[in-house]
């Protein structure tokens with residue numbers, strides 16, 4: 001039964017000949033059984049198997065767990081990797097959460113297609129209950145996925161035992177005579193999760209004997225709903241103009257859809273989704289101020305920026321705006337956006353000034369920058385130019401400046417310096433700044 005469930009879950013994720021699996025081995029009964037099952041399935045499904053243990057150094061027994069994992073892998077002739085990590089103390093989310101974050105980060109670096117975890121149905125029920133009690137939304141209530149496909153350089157995640165009960169896993173371990181280690185923290189009732197496991201779920205089970213599988217089923221419904229919300233966010237993003245959103249189109253959407261879209265954008269960029277109250281505040285301000293008013297609202301790991309009719313999420317510290325040499329490229333990256341250089345006639349920077357220059361650099365503003373924007377106009381300081389053009393203070397340090405032999409020739413959002421401007425009907429290059437969210 002357990003073997004069939006695991007094999008079905010692997011097949012559903014497309015695991016087959018050539019797939020490289022790594023069993024995340026804690027040494028506890030769940031992952032010891034998982035390793036046993038994967039080892040049994042590898043020849044018939046044709047995947048290669050390795051195992052990895054993360055040594056957090058937090059428990060007095062940590063060395064013994066690592067040795068037990070290594071010994072079991074040696075018995076099974078499964079290649080084994082041990083990772084020693086340091087868990088930072090004083091994490092705002094607590095030691096357990098910090099350990100989990102460090103563990104996942106190190107496991108993500110394992111050379112494989114799939115990391116395989118021993119989570120089971122009882123874990124799933126505890127997770128959904130725990131998250132609901134913390135007021136989580138649809139996404140959090142979706143709890144854990146049976147599989148998460150590989151992303152960028154990160155291996156995918158598989159949880160082949162997610163449909164299996166803890167009791168069935170323990171029964172398998174006993175029947176096969178497997179040895180495992182007990183994590184003493186699992187018995188400690190002071191952790192909320194353990195409290196749910198040992199105190200709350202048994203009481204619920206007295207009245208609702210199928211509570212664990214029912215809660216796991218509810219998680220699946222939430223997962224479906226969460227996927228639909230993600231699809232809606234992708235559609236809304238496209239309808240609002242793509243990577244940078246058009247303010248007018250975005251604000252034509254109801255609040256709940258704007259919030260859904262901003263959360264989705266944050267997650268897609270590896271940032272923590274902003275708290276509900278911050279999102280509400282961003283929306284309130286966006287709706288309250290005039291369309292032409294620039295705005296920057298902090299949203300935790302990022303900020304929501306509104307400028308010249310565009311809205312984007314900004315996680316870009318100004319110090320990531322690296323100076324770059326321009327040597328005729330069509331486009332250069334600038335923060336999360338780009339500067340595109342468009343050949344033109346009678347506008348932009350004079351081609352001759354660019355071609356004859358010793359160095360053309362794209363960089364931030366430097367102290368003391370002064371520039372004359374038009375023939376008859378006075379030379380002005382950078383601050384004055386920004387004030388006149390209504391560039392908000394938070395935007396100023398991000399403005400790209402094109403420096404020709406150390407002189408400012410163009411400032412993004414402001415214009416071309418009179419000395420470098422292209423003559424009427426002469427060949428020119430127009431730099432175009434494309435602001436984009438992360």
Ligand SMILES: Nc1ncnc2c1ncn2[C@@H]1O[C@H](COP(=O)(O)OP(=O)(O)OP(=O)(O)O)[C@@H](O)[C@H]1O
Nearest residue numbers: 024025026030031052053054055100116117118119
């Ligand atoms: N120290 C470890 N080294 C390698 N894998 C581990 C380790 N600890 C846990 N795992 C893997 O994670 C699974 C879940 O473990 P556990 O329930 O202790 O973690 P969790 O914190 O509840 O979950 P998660 O780490 O996924 O958030 C285990 O079955 C195992 O596959």
